[in-house]
Amino acid sequence: MAGQSDEALTPPEGSTRAKIIAAALRVFATRGFEAATLKEITSASQTNVAAIHYHFGSKEVLIQEVLVSVANPINRLRLELLESVPEAARTLEHVVRALVIPPIRLSLDATGDARLLTRLLLQARALPSELTSTTIFAQYDATAQHFIRALMDVTPGLSRQDAYWRYAFAIGAMHYIVSESEAGHHRLQRISGGLCDTDDPDAIARQLVAFVVAGFQAATTAP
Known part of the structure; x- marks a missing residue:
């Protein structure tokens, strides 16, 4: 649950609890939370x-535990990447990379169930x-607030509202682009004639970090 430590939420690999969580992740991501049955998960x-x-x-x-997992x-990876550089030495690009790179890496992992992460969150x-x-x-809210502060620290003149x-x-841009790698999607890859490889x-x-950095550097629009 939300108040437990990472250690408490991470069962030993191969344990019954871990097997159920891994199976539920696959079933929920494929069938949806409502349609999935306990029989499918036990199978x-x-x-x-x-x-x-x-x-x-x-x-x-079980749904709560899977979402926490x-x-x-x-x-954890976001905060580790952010903290890998001291606050005084951080740049906007570093903060943006810490924000978006871990979800991209995990969501497009070609092995295991990591590719299901974004599908589950989008559902x-x-x-x-x-x-x-x-x-x-x-x-996610506490991590979001942490990154909001970090982004303001490295973007002079950026208001809290902006x-x-x-x-x-x-x-939103991150979720959209990683969902492009789902089977049957690949719209960007298709309309670009293969120029944009959304499996890479x-x-x-590279493209998302550049896009987001430019967005944060853009002038504030007057009310």
Whole structure:
């Protein structure tokens, strides 16, 4: 849950709890939170419903745990990358890279279930419920505030209002471009005649960082 430590939320690899969370991530990302059934999750994890009730108590708690398991590695990597440079030496590009690079890397990872992370978050945002929204807010709001302050520190003259707007636009652009790598999408790759490879995390990172940096450096629009 949101108040627990990373260690408490990270079960030993190969444990029943870990198997259920990994299977639920795949099932929820594929079927959606509402349509997914416990039977599908137990089949994918090779466990039983009793194990889910023992470790989580209900499907709702399992959904919360899966969302937390998605948020933790992203936010941890973001903060580690941000803190890798002392505050006095940070640049706007460094802060933007810390914000967008970890989600891109994890979402476009060609191995394991990392590619499901963005799909799951997009589902939670497209079809919000009180449960998913509350869990996402609890995991991401504090990190957002941390980055808002960091972005203002490295962007002279940027008002708090503009910082919030531009942060939101940056996150929206990031979510859109990583969703392009989903099977059946690749619209940008198609309309560009292959010029833009939306399966290439390095190309996405390079273009997105440049775009977001330019957005934060843009002049403030008068009310």
